[in-house]
Amino acid sequence: MTVSASSVKAPVATIGRWAAFVLLIVYSVLVVLNAWLSDDAYITFRTVDNVVNGYGLTWNIAERVQAYTHPLWMLLLSGFYAITREIYFTSLAVSIVISLAAAAILTFGVARDRLAAVATLVTLSLSKAFVDYSTSGLENPLTHLILVGFVWVYFSDRYSIRKVALLSTLTALGMVNRIDVGLLMLPALAYAIWQVRSIPTAMAGLLGFLPLAAWELFSIFYYGSAVPNTALAKLNAGLIPASDLHRAGLSYLLNSLRVDPTTLTIIAAGVLLSIVSRELRRGALALGVVLYVAY
Secondary structure, eight states: OOOOHHHHHHHHHHHHHHHHHHHHHHHHHHHHHTOOBOTTHHHHHHHHHHHHTTSOSOSSTTOOOOOOSOHHHHHHHHHHHHHHOOOHHHHHHHHHHHHHHHHHHIIIIIOSSHHHHHHHHHHHHHOHHHHHTTSBTSSHHHHHHHHHHHHHHHHSSOOOHHHHHHHHHHHHHHHHHOGGGHHHHHHHHHHHHHHTOSHHHHHHHHHHTHHHHHHHHHHHHHHSOSSOHHHHHHHTOTTSOHHHHHHHHHHHHHHHHHHOHHHHHHHHHHHHHHHHHTOHHHHHHHHHHHHHHHO
């Protein structure tokens, strides 16, 4: 009796779907069990409480100082806090839901096949950094969701003006969520624009950045600065020699490799595979990763 290829593929596909679904549940359990809030999150929570109670986007009520680095995340939390009037469980719930949405889209949307989906979920579950910062009260879950959406659009269909506009909008939203996320996304966006290079494409790319432009203009007007106060404090550390900063950065990476070997190993493997593939589209994403880690 002969067996057709389709009759073999069907059960395999079914097993793959169920395996991915089970692993998504495992990842969900890990995120919930490891859910936590960092002390930095409470800096944002104070601004959230002030804005919901009518005192503006402030830390001290009488001073307009931007004490947070993630405007989009802060605004999102403010919306939910205005409804619940409780920040601890609200922030955890929002983080968990967004993290699971990002993982689900990455698994069932971005992954090319079930094997890739299973490998993705195993990697996410083994990455201490990813699991830990799927909550924490900081902007990471929303950054993950925006990045997943960006990659999904980036690899879907052929490039067009509409696609460039969507990619640039996602880049802008990522940068409003945290400005340095732009390092991850801009090389890939530049590649997409180059593939459909024309004046309308350039205009579409610029229009996509309206959310970032709107926030920066508001920030200059409201706070008198285009960047958060925390960035000014960290980046103007002129009393610390550059060599000491570089040494500290290297120590940070070495410590990450020691306590969480999966994360940096997968990052390095992904970059190397992109180089080996010699595909510029993948290389643009890899360049963003290299720039971000170096930064």
